[in-house]
Amino acid sequence: MKASKLLMATALTAATVSGANSAAAEGALTLCWAAWDPANALVELSKGFEAETNTDMSFEFVPWPNFADRMLNELNSNGTLCDLLIGDSQWIGGAAENGNYVKLNDFFDQEGISMDDFIPATVTGYAEWPKGTPNYWALPAYADVVGWTYRRDWFERADLQAEFKETYGYDLGVPADLEQLVDIAQFFQGRDIDGTTVYGAAIYTERGSEGITMGVTNALYNYGFQYGNPENPYGELEGFVNNAGAVAGLELYKELYDTGTPPGSSNWYMGENIDAYKSGQVAMQMNFAFIWPGVNADPNVGGDNTGYFANPTGPAGQFAQLGGQGISVVANTDNMEAAMAYIKWFAQAEVQAQWTAMGGASAMRAVVEAEGFADKEPYNQAFLDSMAIVKDFWAEPSYASLLLPMQSRMHNYVIAGQGTAQEALDGLVADWVEVFEDEGLR
Amino acid sequence: MSGNPIDRVAEATPPAIANKVRGLSDRAIAWLFVGPSIVLLLAVNIFPLIWTINLSFTNFKANRLRDVEYIGTRNYERILTDADTWNSMQATAHFLFWTIFFQVLIGFTLAYLINKKFKGNDMWTTIIVLPMMLSPAVVGNFWTFLYQPQIGLFNYVVEFFTGIESSSFSMIGDVNLAPWSIVIVDTWMWTPFVMLICLAGLRSIPDSIYEAAECDRASKWRQFWTLTIPMALPFLMLAVLFRGIENFKMFDLVVQLTGGGPGSLTTLTSIDLKREAFEKWRTGYASAYAVILFVTVFGLASIYVKALNKVKER
Known part of the structure; x- marks a missing residue:
């Protein structure tokens, strides 16, 4: 009798906890990226967004060796795991043509986000498809080379x-x-x-x-x-x-x-x-x-x-x-409004400056061209020199x-x-x- | 009340149910029991197989929204005339042959030794089977460290026994050594499995047969070749079948260890197939590839099972 009561109590507790978890997960905005140091910095940075907008965020970070497999499978199967995805630059053609990413041109125009504010090579590499045309599917998120x-x-x-x-x-x-x-x-x-x-x-x-x-x-x-x-x-x-x-x-x-x-x-x-x-x-x-x-x-x-x-x-x-990635809104998201709000928040100059300070790598010109940036860290000049000479692999579907x-x-x-x-x-x-x-x- | 349990159950069955059930024939009842299994088998095995065969004649790509065209046997022609496919077949054949050879040889020897009654017999059995309890991904990962020229234990052991400087060779980077590096790791991991099967075979041989042979003054050597080997042969063949099927689809251990390199020297067919199906997303092409592999394995396994049955009948 005691055992059966204990089992019932355990089952009830488990049901309550799992219900609470799923309720929390349902409302949360999920951002997917690779599991590496910058991702941890982004978690810290995003606390500002959570506080400002009263939005819960969850993060899905996949180790690099499995990142492409996991995320491309997610996109190809029209999964709903990610609301926002910081995907590799080479994925942009496929994601754009297969309807996996939301085209952001209208949103950028509406919110006054200009691609002229970002390093040109990163705009071409991380955001444009077809290359060299003003069709944007991502906001440059992490500049790398x-x-x-x-x-x-x-x-x-x-x-x-x-x-x-x-x-x-x-x-x-x-x-x-x-x-x-x-x-x-x-x-x-x-x-x-x-x-x-x-x-x-x-x-x-x-x-x-x-x-x-x-x-x-x-x-x-x-x-x-x-x-x-x-x-x-x-x-x-x-x-x-x-x-x-x-x-x-x-x-x-x-x-x-x-x-x-x-x-x-x-x-x-x-x-x-x-x-x-x-x-x-x-x-x-x-x-x-x-x-x-x-x-x-x-x-x-x-x-x-x-x-x-x-x-x-x-x-x-x-x-x-070229390395690095742009941040995109996944077309299949149930959290479109919150995802767009995150892009808008992330595109702010002060957030971008904070992003770099916390261990990220902003592609915003206001950040990397700011006075003193080149000398601020011993590697900043090499970073700027490198970003000026980038070339990328095919980004075709x-x-x-x-x-x-x-x-x-x-x-x-x-x-x-x-x-x-x-x-x-x-x-x-x-x-x-x-x-x-x-x-x-x- | 009758003492027969069947009669008691019949009497206890409510009349409404009894009336319904009474109409079912033995055959219908048999179908009732077998039916769910058949439906499940059709859904998870037969339907995907037929669907795969169907896709193999198309240019379908699972990640692309475009019309699917039937292209006849073009996928099959491309696969069978592709040098890369034959290279991966060759790599797979090398891997299969040598892993099975070493695993049977070492596995049977270990089983033969363990079968002798000595102190600590059980402890040694436990120690020997430890490698097969590990995850292949873990094994692949830590063997990459063992194979490291500067710090790897394997290279130091080779240096100790042969005098060849440990940093002068790279097991997973050298074109001549890499195919052997995966054979060594798989042998290390799965020989215990073969040993266990062989041990079961050896322990199934009654002592009385050996006693009779002793009475006939048969030498130990003769007993081994005329009693032990023939009576353990079905078990050995079973071990070969299991390892053959397993290693034909080997993936995780090799990916973790060499990534298919250097070049494509350790790109086994399963790795090649995975890249075609889930990296290039050439679903139609990969389906044809899978059908070819299925026919190959199924054909070889069928021939082998017939041979196994003949050996068992002797």
Whole structure:
């Protein structure tokens, strides 16, 4: 009898608690993003919105390796998990054409939100579809770009400087171009520093998601790779994707991997690179700028021990792979009004300034062009330099179909050493042509 | 009141229900019981299979709002003439053959040793089966650390025994070693499973048979080849079947360990299929791919099961 009463009481309590939870969840505005440090900063920032508007917010953060799978499945299945989504820049074409995101032009006009207030590259990268047209599907939320950190304390050692100068004939410092970056990586490769064997650079080599593509493009762009003829991007890829410059850029990236990276770094992306750098394994690190505040604060490698620089130039110019995201309203939301209110609140200059101060990365010009911003943090100048040279991967609805062969071709050549750079890029052209034919774009 | 339980139940059944039930034949009652299972089977197995076969002849993409066109056997032609598909088939065949080979060899040896009565027998059995209790994702993750050239225990063990410097080779980054790296991990994880099946087989052999062999002065070697192996063979074959089916659809462990790399050297068919279906969203193409894999596995498994039945009948 006692047992049955206890069971009933437990069941009633469970029913009450679950009812209360679902009631709270029903009214809450849910924001979805990747699980990383900036997301935690956004939770803190959003408390201001909750207090101002008396709106409850809940957050759904997914670790990066599963972020695309989880969120794209959510969008494709017309799920109702997210009211707001900070999605990757490459998703915008698909999300716009499939009706997953709300077009924000009318809302921006109505609320006086101007895209001129944001860094142009972020507007193109995070908000526009089709690219280069004033059709906005997101508000730039988090500005990010691939850049480099280096061990300034090692670079400034007199003995290493002397040896480097003698070997290469120029001063050891921030590399003036990508060839110098390879020299420096080779110089540090296998070197003994304070009794520890260190290596040249941690670069992106990851196979499973987008890692090696986000890395290799930083060499390809600067050597002349283009996604296609700008006048006819889908119709004319031959000679743009696989031109002689692109081949040289790809060969340089492979040389960097073969001669200047730690052994076993064949499947590294953001997390592995951070670990290698913070543990003192490498002299340089390729990574998105979002990690820079964390590096700066690190007790071992932070502060004056680290310097930052934009992706070095190459024979065809200086470019860097764009990262970052825009915030979009999910078309299937039941909380449209609150979601729009959040966008309006987030677009305010003072909120954007607070966002950057709390660990975010505003793309608002009023914030990044403010007097003193460049000198406020040791990495801010490198961030500004990098944001000025960004280039992004395809953002077409078929972006995943374009990304996967790139991952495969680049990894096959750079890491597995199969075939030549020319064959890898020729193969990529064939793969992309097939995708565009499937899409009816050729 | 009759003492027969069936009669007692019949007498206790209210007349209204009894009248209704009385009309049902044995066949109808059989259908009544089997029916829900058949409906469930049709809904969750047969219908999706037919639907998949139907989709395999289309250009359907689950994430795109466009008209679906029937394109005949084009998906099948593209898959079967695609070099990448054959590469992943080759990688899968390499993985399947060597994992099964090592797991059967080591698993049977362990079972044979554990079957001997010695002190601590149960404790060793428990220790040996621990790896198969772990999640494949966890196993894949921690083996990436074990394989690390600078800090990995595996590389240090190799250095200790061979003198090859630990940082001079990368198990998951080297084109020659990566296919073996996944074989080693899967063998480490699933050999205990094969061992348990073999152990069940060995323990099912009556001692009296060995005693009779002893009386006939058969040597231990002869007993092993003429008694132990033939009598444990059905169990061994069952283990091969289970591991073969499991490893044909291997995904999580390899994704976690190598991500399919370096290049595409460890991209098994299940990884390739997942990318086609849920990353590229080429649903029609992926359906054709799934049908090809299904026919392959089903065909091989059917032949194998027939062979297994023949062995059991001997």
